[in-house]
Amino acid sequence: MRTLRFLLQKEFRQIFRNPAIVRMILVAPTLQLLVLPLAADYEVRNINLAVIDHDHSTWSRQLTQKLAASDHFQLVDYEESYRAGFHLVEQNEADILLEFPRGFERDLIREGKTTVMMSANAVNSVKGGLGTAYALNIIGSFNKNILTEMMPTPAVSPGEQIGVVSSVRFNPLQTYPLFMAPGILAVLLTMVGAFLAALNIVREKEIGTIEQINVTPIHKWQFVLGKLIPFWVLGLVAMTVGLTAAYFAYDIVPLGGYLVIYAFAAVYMVAVLGFGLLISTLAETQQQAMFISFFFMMIFILLGGLYTPINSMPEWAITLTKFNPAAYFIRVMRMVVLKGSTFADLWPDFKTMGIFALVLNSLAVLNYRKRT
Amino acid sequence: MSEVDNKTIPPVISVEGLTKQFGNFKAVDDITFDVAKGEIFGFLGANGAGKTTAMKMLIGIWKPTSGEGKVAGYDIYSETEKIKRNIGYMSQRFSLYEDLTVWENIRFFGGIYGLTREELREKGSALIDRLGMGEKKGSLVASLPLGWKQKLSFSIAILHTPQIVFLDEPTGGVDPITRRQFWEMIYEAADRDITVFVTTHYMDEAEYCNRVSIMVDGRIEALDKPAQLRKDFNAESMDQVFTSLARKATRSAD
The missing domain is CATH 3.40.1710.10 (abc type-2 transporter like domain)
Structure with missing residues (x-):
């Protein structure tokens, strides 16, 4: 436990000394939430x-x-x-x-x-x-x-015989930010969890400090936890910043309550961190890690239902989205924010995300070698 | 300097037939040697001769292909984690955290080797005093000149008083004065009964060792006290000994 404390202390110090990370955690969520929903919506004008x-x-x-x-x-x-x-x-x-x-x-x-x-x-x-x-x-x-x-007074109205009265539920005014904000937060958490963490570990490989760590008596699980915990915290901080921005800018208050959101985000972060760790065991340089990350980020977003509704995808693509953790998070965020879904409604999603977390982290730990 | 020929004390490193093969390439080819407690053991060889590979097997981060070996009394196959507890290592690449301060690096590396808070404070301060780095305690390591970084790196590698410290070309790129100071530090460590296992390219440094081995193409071609080697090879300096052996190499340097 003491070793873990030293690792965490070191990790947090390094993170706070890196202005790029601090900026990414604080500025990115705010800017993305303020600018993107206004600029990029589905409405076509002009x-x-x-x-x-x-x-x-x-x-x-x-x-x-x-x-x-x-x-x-x-x-x-x-x-x-x-x-x-x-x-x-x-x-x-x-x-x-x-x-x-x-x-x-x-x-x-x-x-x-x-x-x-x-x-x-x-x-x-x-x-x-x-x-x-x-x-x-x-x-x-x-x-x-x-x-x-x-025909001022027709005998029978030649117009439409069946009129439609439509009612839009859960987002009655169809405000776009309300729909977009949860998705943007999901992407953000994925960035922090999977990619910042992966880059961080690969950076230690590149500089050579990881070799030094590998000859110390630090256990594998200690090293892994020492990396996961700080980024887990960072992810939740980024989300808090994002939710605060969403509240002040668009009055977005999750109908299902903040607790459900944080609970799901906590599990989701563990899953994507496992993914980031897995990337870091596969990549030797930060450049490689970037490319792998970018590749998966595109898939996560495009097959995540952020822009295109998953239901309107072809059958095979719908099957693929089932293996995309981001798709679950985007959906759950929307359900909690717009529809007020509760723990009971989301229980299956919690379970699936738990499995994601377990599988990804196991793969990562198995793949991480102190010795070759 | 401690007496090294005392046969009653078991060696701290003993290796027999150690081999590491990458595909068809034998990076380390059947090497056998012992290192006694408190000895300064020089591990020489041209670039690509297999020094670093051999060292990585001894410190437990690479698995040998075949052969036997014990380091600090523990098996190099099955007890690597115990070995790690009892050794210090300073790699070829500078491996302190540049974005942490001098003091934070000391605390971190001391801490993960299990030093208590008092030990960290005492040993840490002693280390800072010995290096005369009192003013630099709070500076980021990135801001230090290379010579200081290397001295700091070495001091941290022996902070937890390991049985053996492995140094992989510790003085590469360092000026002659700093090299001199560095070797004084190595002698101090040996006086405290820390065995020093060091690779180097500088033949004047080879003279400072109690015994040296010279690797050529993955094999140990010579192993003795520097004076004895000079005599055996009828050479005036270690430099000549090394050159006459290294000339036999068929592998190209990297």
Whole structure:
């Protein structure tokens, strides 16, 4: 126990002498939480719309104005021909082209129906897809207005027969930070746990101090605990900073209570630390450790459900996410913060994370050699 | 200096047929020797001759391929953790923590060898006084000149009064005056009955040893007192002895 105390003392001293680590623990969570949810959300705004109006009628102008009035679209230009409009798309100045055919209004009045043509630039498929959907929505409601205007008192409403009243649960205002913050915290803990710890150990390998440690009577478990405990603490400190920032900036208070979050984070940290330790036993240089870390970080994030919902992934990818500890943490964080899930609800996740912790740490300890 | 030819005291290091093989390459090839208590044993050889490999097997961080060996009375296969308790080691690479202060390094390494708080305070202060580093006690080790770092490193390696201290090229890159002081420290340690096992490239340092062995291509080609070796090889200095042996090497230096 005394040996462990000396190890911990040394480790904490070194950590606090390293301004980069302190910055990462305090500044990174705050900045990421304040900036990222505001800048990077799913909403698509400022879709550039170019209109090619061959009709020049009241209604074509009305529809154009209606689209331009929405905060999703920005009317950038009127063009005379489709070719000129397409040129704008090629120049990346327009995302969506809307073309009104000659006789748009006339057909509408005489025959009760007409067509417009819409072309979307799908180089950015999210922008193209969502832009089309928004535009269809707006044209749809425009349709209804025309119907009521043209047939003031219809016998049977020709409009929609089934109306939908939707209610958004757990995040009623659909505030984006509320959804994003838990995920960002999860990524942060993974960074501190797996990668700071791995780099720290590999650094000792590189400098050669680990060889010195290996000829002392320090036991393997003492060395491992001496490395794990400080980073475990750091991870929870980083999370506290992050939760505080989330509270002050977005009024985020986990509905399920802080206790559940900390309890899960505590187990999660043990798991990712085991992972970091495993990396450190595989890498000989900090550069190697960085590359391995980066590789897994991408997988953790992309297959973690932070941006893409896991349910909409292909079957094989969903299976992969089951082996991604970050996916569990992101989900649990969201469930506790938004839905108010409790220990009882999350018991299976606690168990799975416990297994992760056990397996990863066992592998790491088995792989760590004082002797070759 | 202690008497080394006393055959009644069992040796602190005894090695027989020690071999380390990496694939087809025998880094250490069947070496046999004893080191007596309190002796300063010089372990010489060109770069790549196998000195460091042999030393790493003795201190328990590399497993021998074959052969027998005891260090401080413990088996080098099965009792490495006990060996580690009884030896000190100063590696080729500087291995104190540069981002800790002089005093923190002393405390850390003393602490993990199980020194009590009083021992740490007393021995630590004595060490600082002996090195005349009182003013530097609170400075980061990174800020010290190399010679001081090496002296500090050696002092810390023997802080827990081990039976044997292993020094792997301790004076590499150090100026002649500091080297001289360093060897005075080695003599002091030997006077306190700490056996010194040291590798070096400097032949003048070989003269300071009680006995030296010279490794060529993984084998020990000569082992005796420096004066005896000079006589056997009909040489004026250890330098000539070394050169005439090392010339036989077929392995290229690294």
